[in-house]
Amino acid sequence: MDPIAYVNGSFVPLADAKISVLDRGFLFADGIYEVSAVLDGKLVDNASHLARLQRSVGEIKLRLPETLDRITEIQKELIARNKLENGLVYLQVTRGADKSRDFPFPKADVKSSLVMFTSEKDIINAPVAKTGINVITVPDIRWERRDIKSVALLAQVLAKQVAAEAGAGEAWMLQDGYVTEGGSSTAFILTRDDVIVTRQNSNAILPGCTRKAVIALAQERQLRVEERSFTVAEALAAKEAFITSASAFVQPVIAVDGKTIGDGKPGPMATRLREIYVEFAKATAV
Incomplete structure (x- = not known):
């Protein structure tokens, strides 16, 4: 057809x-x-x-x-x-x-x-949900109103092309030493103290819809969430990392720039949050 x-x-x-x-x-x-x-x-x-x-x-x-x-x-x-x-x-x-x-x-x-x-697209059964992805870092060269979901995506195209050429699943963009977000996703880490961290909403990032839902679902389960900036060094020292987006839901990140996070496998928090989000998605879809 x-x-x-x-x-x-x-x-x-x-x-x-x-x-x-x-x-x-x-x-x-x-x-x-x-x-x-x-x-x-x-x-x-x-x-x-x-x-x-x-x-x-x-x-x-x-x-x-x-x-x-x-x-x-x-x-x-x-x-x-x-x-x-x-x-x-x-x-x-x-x-x-x-x-x-x-x-x-x-x-x-x-x-x-x-x-x-x-x-x-079979988002739920995507193989990378089980294996996790590697991300690379690139400078964030976008304009200053990233909160607007503009069709002007050339900077993201270039970032994700670099990631593709490196065999990575996503690019994390950096500004002033901090991760802003992924080329088409929101970036999260889980600290050693079991705090879920993602950058606070502002003109610097897109207010992700999946981000919003995942934060709400985590808070409903009394998980600690902190909205603040984090560095690559902090991500590498974290227990886990993951990304969220409408086209990926929750996807574990196992390495940044070739350096593993945790044991280099999808962690239990990212795995559980993915399960919770899928349950939410199925229950509320219209």
Whole structure:
């Protein structure tokens, strides 16, 4: 079956899904995106993703062309049309096509563009969930509003390419000696005192939806969580490390820059948090 995409009001074969070359997302990276996981044909934690979408578009004064309820309807329709059981739904909103190609926002009569598509991925049974991943570190060269989920991802592309060339599963970006986040994930460590540590939300990182859920689930179980910055040295001295994201859930990190963390195997905390998150995802998916 040919995959189906959504483009500005129409469901079309993915091969025929097109936007104008004058679209500001293409010309200026003037747009916002979100990715929601799908388990058993249902959206995982989607309300959190759409709330972040609404915040991000508000930060750049970009008007959504549809209500959040309608966006949810479109997501579910895409899942149904593609018979998607497990995977991801990607959506992107841009400021639309303006023939002037001028830097300031176009006139009010230019309508925002909304596109969506799905992809298959078995997140729960991913082999790296059992083996863990190695991460490498790279300088964080991104702009200063990383809390906005912008489609401008070139810095992350370069970081993850370096990781891929090194055989690593992710890149941790560093600024002033501290880990900000992964190329497409949130970074966590578990200290020797059994404290779960992740960087506090600010303009320096994206407020991860999976991050938010994992922290809440940990706190519900009286696990200690501390939101603060940490260094690579602290990560290497930790009991465990892991990352979170919509496309990976909770994934153990067993080494940084080739140096092992703990015994070099996925630790019990990361393993348990993954199990807890999967339980949450299945129970609350809609």
